[in-house]
Amino acid sequence: MTTAAIDRARRWRPPPLIANPVLRWALLLGAVVYLALAVSGIPVNWERVSEGLERGGRFLAGFLYPDFSSRFGEIFEGFVESLVMTVVATVLGLLVSIPVALGAARNLAPLPVYYFCRGLIALSRTFQEIIVAILFVAMFGFGPFAGVLTLVFGTVGFLSKLLAEDIEDIDRSQVEAIRATGGSWFQLLNYGVQPQVMPRLIGLSLYRLDINFRESAVIGIVGAGGIGATLNTAFDRYEYDVAAAILLVIIVIVMIAEYSSSAIRRWVQ
Amino acid sequence: MLVIEGLAKQYPTGDRALKGVSLTVPKGQIMALIGPSGAGKSTLIRCVNRLVEPTAGRVTLDGQPITGLSRRGLRQARRKMGMIFQEFALVERLTVMENVLSGRLGYVGFWRSWFRRFPEADVAAAFALLDRVGLAGFEDKRADALSGGQRQRVGIARALLQHPSLLLVDEPTASLDPKTSRQIMRLLQELCRERGLAAIINIHDVALAQMFAERIVGLRSGEIVYDGPPDDVSADILTRIYGEEDWSQTIRLPDEDGEPEMPHADAGAVNRERLAGLT
Amino acid sequence: MPVSVRSGTKVWQRRDRNTQLAVWFGWLVATALVVLSWEVISERTMWMFVEDAHIQAADLLGRMVPPRWSYMDRLWQPLWDTLNIATLGTLIAIVLGVPLAFLAARNTTPSVLFVRPLALLVIVASRSINSLIWALLLVSIIGPGVLAGVIAIALRSVGFIGKLLYEALEEIDEGAVEAIESTGASRPQVIGYAMVPQVAPAFAGISVFRWDINIRESTVLGLVGAGGIGLQLEASISQLAWREASVIFLVILVTVLASEWLSARIRHAII
Known part of the structure; x- marks a missing residue:
């Protein structure tokens, strides 16, 4: 080996992630300064926290000994409401999402329709479900109806966006082949597009069903129906064993939903 | 009978895929369209059924x-x-x-x-x-x-x-x-x-085109540069269609038949084009 | 069989008789389920309120505009808190979620039988519970404030990061792993050389994605007392100060759009 080669071997280092050294150090410094500012800016009342540790212990204990029985009626009613809201909202959301998704797919829709549908999706995706729920409760009154509307609103943003992206990714040649046979626009959708996006549509709907259930547990906090109200009350009363029971049921339902939806997805593939 | 007159296509990007192609295909004729990638072969047949909208010309x-x-x-x-x-x-x-x-x-x-x-x-x-x-x-x-x-x-x-x-x-x-x-x-x-x-x-494989078509049309940069029977396709003509290359191994001799081990000895170039077509 | 011979000619149908019946039956059950669910909701709805919803909506809108822009001065501090809740929460979640993902992935877990199910359980528990519920819980335990928000975001995000990262780990190209293994590398070396580089872009993408989601979520945590701009929203709504609420809505809108734009840019730069 020549000395130059040895020298080169000695100097070799893996290239850094950010090539520009100034930028690299500036970013690092910025991150450190930000972290220092952010952490020091959090007011912590240690007395309150240490007090809370005891409550945290009680909550964990509640998980080991959840109390299903003492408020069984409320819990049962809450979950029934959450589940029916989930079902109705997912189905309605799906029915609305399909035309919106077709409109939001650049390869199918004319430009004005495309912009309109994309705008609709952006609107739905920007606002948190809970904020939408507050507004709908103010408009339609307390209860599951406002909750269903909230979930439908969220479902449309979610499903249409992902479905539209999937439609934009389809194999164009299959569509072209149907077009070449002289099929009409609807036949094109039925033969060229639908078979290609169907498995994904089913997968996304099941996924959204799962999300809607989880959301339905939250929007009850602002009065839009579902198990959330019961949960909120339990925390307010410091009934951690009841809260733990509700959370356990949520976890179990989500797990069941996840396992069955992955099974269904494998089946439709 | 298909009649194509002065067919032209300019894409919005400015690419002129077809520059006034005229062609008549009588009933029952099998015509092979050969030419390099990007010559406009695909555009031409898509203009016939208007999967691609032609900019000018008539198809009957x-x-x-x-x-x-x-x-x-x-x-x-x-x-x-x-x-x-x-x-x-x-x-x-x-x-x-x-x-x-x-x-x-x-x-x-x-x-x-x-x-x-x-x-x-x-x-x-x-x-x-x-x-x-x-x-x-x-x-x-x-x-x-x-x-x-x-x-x-x-x-x-x-x-x-x-x-x-x-x-x-x-x-x-x-x-x-x-x-x-x-x-x-x-x-x-x-x-x-x-x-x-x-x-x-439309076909990349010249040997296959000669074997199965009754007529060969060569397209280059959106223009017809050859139109005639398969057996008249010579090294000269291939150079005119595809550009300079050693074509002596590509052309099927008029009497040859049976299965040659390699249908086209110029496999490298053709395969490269195939791959290009696949992507 | 979809193909049958009837009076000499072959007949084709998409599905055979039994499958077709099963399909119709499935549709029937699904429709019945939806109708029944709707009945339950309809029973619990005051239709009187729904009928005059458009009046309520107009009324609400009338009370929201014009927004009271001067209120903006009091929103900067909560906005800063919101940003911190999201960022610190995401960082804590990364610190906890990455090891969790390695414990959960089939190809990196120390024990498929004992450690993996436990890690998966932690992931699913974290994911099942919305950050707002975590916040509810934490406010009740350690009291209201930014700290509860940070921990709530972290607890929810651990499962998200853990799940997506362990799935990415399970999908890596085994060829590279075999290649590194065949050099005689130890298990940690295999992970470091063959696995980490493969999932690094996915990891960065997941983290930035979650940060974006966390910005959204931290804007509403204040509704249950866990700090950030949601506190102001809660106060304005309970005082029926809708002109202030509309300013907050707009601020949230801008924040969310900005974070989405930023995260899209970062993810684009990574990939």
Whole structure:
């Protein structure tokens, strides 16, 4: 080996992630300064926290000994409401999402329709479900109806966006082949597009069903129906064993939903 | 009879894919369209059934002007032109039968096609065609379960179920191995002869084109640079179409037949083009 | 069989008789389920309120515009808190979620039988519970404030990061792993050389994605007392100060759009 080669071997280092050294150090410094500012800016009342540790212990204990029985009626009613809201909202959301998704797919829709549908999706995706729920409760009154509307609103943003992206990714040649046979626009959708996006549509709907259930547990906090109200009350009363029971049921339902939806997805593939 | 007059296509990007092509394909003629990638072969056949909208020129099929048709008229005219694709373009998640029957979409109404209730005669014709292309018993297989050659046979059956008078064939063999390529080309040739169909076949493989076509048209940069019988294609002409290269091994001698070990000795260049076509 | 022979000709149908019946039956059950669910909701709805919803909506809108822009001055501090809740929460979640993902992935877990199910359980528990519920819980335990928000975001995000990262780990190209293994590398070396580089872009993408989601979520945590701009929203709504609420809505809108834009840019730069 020549000395130059040895020298080169000695100097070799893996290239850094950010090539520009100034930028690299500036970013690092910025991150450190930000972290220092952010952490020091959090007011912590240690007395309150240490007090809370005891409550945290009680909550964990509640998980080991959840109390299903003492408020069984409320819990049962809450979950029934959450589940029916989930079902109705997912189905309605799906029915609305399909035309919106077709409109939001650049390869199918004319430009004005495309912009309109994309705008609709952006609107739905920007606002948190809970904020939408507050507004709908103010408009339609307390209860599951406002909750269903909230979930439908969220479902449309979610499903249409992902479905539209999937439609934009389809194999164009299959569509072209149907077009070449002289099929009409609807036949094109039925033969060229639908078979290609169907498995994904089913997968996304099941996924959204799962999300809607989880959301339905939250929007009850602002009065839009579902198990959330019961949960909120339990925390307010410091009934951690009841809260733990509700959370356990949520976890179990989500797990069941996840396992069955992955099974269904494998089946439709 | 297909008549193309002064057909031109300029893409919005400014690429002039076709610069005034005129061509007449009489009834029953099998014509091969050869030329380098980007010469406009694909654009030309797509301008015929207006999957690509031509910028200028006229296309007439059996006396009916295709250019200038309304959407509805165009759909009806498309039924007369069966198209066969390079990547087969089968709807992968549908069964073979549904794919073949999709050739009747221009004839049946929406709800019939939605419920897959095609007229009995269509279904019978589909069965007959599947028998003819050698896929009897495959009707319930899903298209994505088939091999390349089988998929292309389904594609052919779909196109023929339209009862077309013209076949537009876009690189039918580019995704197939050499042996299957020959089988597919032979099948196309036989079917065209049985039914008196005209065909325009885009093809990269010059040897295959010479073997199965009655006429060869060479396209370069959107212009016809050769139009004549397959046996007249010489090294000179290939240079005119594709550019400078040693062509002596490519051309089929008029009397040669049988299966050469390599159908085209210029496999490197052709394969490279194939790969380019695949991407 | 979809193909049958009837009076000499072959007949084709998409599905055979039994499958077709099963399909119709499935549709029937699904429809009945939806209708029944709707009945339950309808029973619990005051239709009187729904009928005059358009009046309520108009009324609400009337009370929201014009927004009281001067209120903006009091929103900067909560906005800063919101940003911190999201960022610190995401960082804590990364610190906890990455090891969790390695414990959960089939190809990196120390024990498929004992450690993996436990890690998966932690992931699913974290994911099942919305950050707002975590916040509810934490406010009740350690009291209201930013700290509860940070921990709530972290607890929810651990499962998200853990799940997506362990799935990415399970999908890596085994060829590279075999190649590194065949050099005689130890298990940690295999992970470091063959696995980490493969999932690094996915990891960065997941983290930035979650940060974006966390910005959204931290804007509403204040509704249950866990700090950030949601506190102001809660106060304005309970005082029926809708002109202030509309300012907050707009601020949230801008924040969310900005974070989405930023995260899209970062993810684009990574990939």
